[in-house]
Amino acid sequence: MLTMQNIKTHYFFTDSDALLLRELRPMAEGHQDRMVDEFYDYLLGIPETATLLKDSVTLQHLKETLKKWFIDLFSGTYDNQYLLTLQRVGLAHVRVGLNAHFVNAAMNVVRRFVIELLQEHYPNIQERRKFRNAAEKIIDINLDILSASYQEEELKKVFLSRSLESKLIKAAERFTYGLNLILVIALAGVSLGVVALFVWDILHIFRGDVEKGILGALGTLLIIWMMIELMDNEIKTLKGGKFNILVFIGVIIVALIREILISTLRHDMLETQIFLAGTLLILGIVYFLVSKSQQERT
Ligand code: HEM
Incomplete structure (x- = not known):
C-alpha cells in the first residue's frame, strides 16, 4: 500500500x-x-x-x-x-x-x-x-x-x-470422486453376482448339462475378467489417472460374446444370431479404431 x-x-x-x-x-x-x-x-x-x-x-x-x-x-x-x-x-x-x-x-x-x-x-x-x-x-x-x-x-x-471458480472446481472434483467411489463399490457388488453366476454354470456341468455348463462358464469368466478391468480402470481414475473408454467398449463386446454363446445353445433363430454377430463386428471395428487413435496420441 x-x-x-x-x-x-x-x-x-x-x-x-x-x-x-x-x-x-x-x-x-x-x-x-x-x-x-x-x-x-x-x-x-x-x-x-x-x-x-x-x-x-x-x-x-x-x-x-x-x-x-x-x-x-x-x-x-x-x-x-x-x-x-x-x-x-x-x-x-x-x-x-x-x-x-x-x-x-x-x-x-x-x-x-x-x-x-x-x-x-x-x-x-x-x-x-x-x-x-x-x-x-x-x-x-x-x-x-x-x-x-x-x-x-x-x-x-x-x-x-x-x-469462486476454484471453490466450484474443488466441489465438482469432490463430487466426481464420490461418484467414482460409488461406482467401484457397485462394481464390486456386481462382480460378486457374476462369481455366483459362474458357480451356477459349473453346477450345470455336474448335473450333466456339460455343453451348457462349459459355454456358460466360459462366458461368465469373460465377464469376470472384464469386471476386473473395469474396476482397475475406476481405481486408476480415483487415483487421478485418465478415463479409458476402451475398457467400456471391451465390456460390451464381452457381454455380446456371452450372449452369442448362450444364443447358440438356445438354438435361436438365424436372424438373431446374424444380428448379434453383426453388432459384434461393428463393436470390434470401433474398438480397433479407438485403440489405434489412442496409440497415435501416445
Ligand atoms: C477530474 C475528474 C473529477 C474530479 C476531480 C471529481 C471530483 C469529485 C468529487 C470531489 C466528488 C465528491 C465525492 C464524495 O462525495 O466524497 C465527486 C463525486 C461525483 N462525481 Fe466526480 N470528479 C471528476 C470526474 C467526474 C466525471 C467525469 C463525472 C461524470 C459524470 C463525475 C461524476 C460524479 C458523480 C456522479 C459523483 C457523485 C458520486 C456519489 O453519488 O457518491 N465526476 N467527484
Missing part, C-alpha cells in the same frame, strides 16, 4: 513544489466558479456523463464538492489525509459506474484550465514554468490516485471470481 510520501517521491514532488502551489491558491480561489462551470459544461455535453448528472440538486452539490477539490489542489498540504480523501472520491466514481475514461478526460479539462490561468497570470516564461511543473505534478498525482480506485475494484472482482 503506497503512502502519500511514496507517491510524492515517485513524481519528484518536493516541498518547494508544495510551496509554489500554495502561492497559487489566491489565483485558484478567484477562478473556481469559472473552472467548475467549464468542467460541468464539458461533462453535460457528453451523453454518457450527462445522464449521471441529470439531477440539478445533485449537480449543485457536485459543483460545491468540485470547488473544494480544486482549492485543495493548491492547499500546499499533501499528506495521508489528502490521499484518503482522494481515494474516497475515486471510489465514489467507481460506485456510480462512471467509466474511468471520463475521469481521465475531465482531468485534461482541469489541466488545460490551469495552464491557461497560468498563462494569463504569469507572462514571464521562467516564472510560469516552475508553477506549471508543480501544477502538472499535483494533477498527475490526483489522476493516479483516482484511477487506482478503478484498478483496485477490478482486482477485487478478479480475486472474487478466481476464488
Whole structure:
C-alpha cells in the first residue's frame, strides 16, 4: 500500500513544489466558479456523463464538492489525509459506474484550465514554468490516485471470481470422486453376482448339462475378467489417472460374446444370431479404431 510520501517521491514532488502551489491558491480561489462551470459544461455535453448528472440538486452539490477539490489542489498540504480523501472520491466514481475514461478526460479539462490561468497570470516564461511543473505534478498525482480506485475494484472482482471458480472446481472434483467411489463399490457388488453366476454354470456341468455348463462358464469368466478391468480402470481414475473408454467398449463386446454363446445353445433363430454377430463386428471395428487413435496420441 503506497503512502502519500511514496507517491510524492515517485513524481519528484518536493516541498518547494508544495510551496509554489500554495502561492497559487489566491489565483485558484478567484477562478473556481469559472473552472467548475467549464468542467460541468464539458461533462453535460457528453451523453454518457450527462445522464449521471441529470439531477440539478445533485449537480449543485457536485459543483460545491468540485470547488473544494480544486482549492485543495493548491492547499500546499499533501499528506495521508489528502490521499484518503482522494481515494474516497475515486471510489465514489467507481460506485456510480462512471467509466474511468471520463475521469481521465475531465482531468485534461482541469489541466488545460490551469495552464491557461497560468498563462494569463504569469507572462514571464521562467516564472510560469516552475508553477506549471508543480501544477502538472499535483494533477498527475490526483489522476493516479483516482484511477487506482478503478484498478483496485477490478482486482477485487478478479480475486472474487478466481476464488469462486476454484471453490466450484474443488466441489465438482469432490463430487466426481464420490461418484467414482460409488461406482467401484457397485462394481464390486456386481462382480460378486457374476462369481455366483459362474458357480451356477459349473453346477450345470455336474448335473450333466456339460455343453451348457462349459459355454456358460466360459462366458461368465469373460465377464469376470472384464469386471476386473473395469474396476482397475475406476481405481486408476480415483487415483487421478485418465478415463479409458476402451475398457467400456471391451465390456460390451464381452457381454455380446456371452450372449452369442448362450444364443447358440438356445438354438435361436438365424436372424438373431446374424444380428448379434453383426453388432459384434461393428463393436470390434470401433474398438480397433479407438485403440489405434489412442496409440497415435501416445
Ligand atoms: C477530474 C475528474 C473529477 C474530479 C476531480 C471529481 C471530483 C469529485 C468529487 C470531489 C466528488 C465528491 C465525492 C464524495 O462525495 O466524497 C465527486 C463525486 C461525483 N462525481 Fe466526480 N470528479 C471528476 C470526474 C467526474 C466525471 C467525469 C463525472 C461524470 C459524470 C463525475 C461524476 C460524479 C458523480 C456522479 C459523483 C457523485 C458520486 C456519489 O453519488 O457518491 N465526476 N467527484
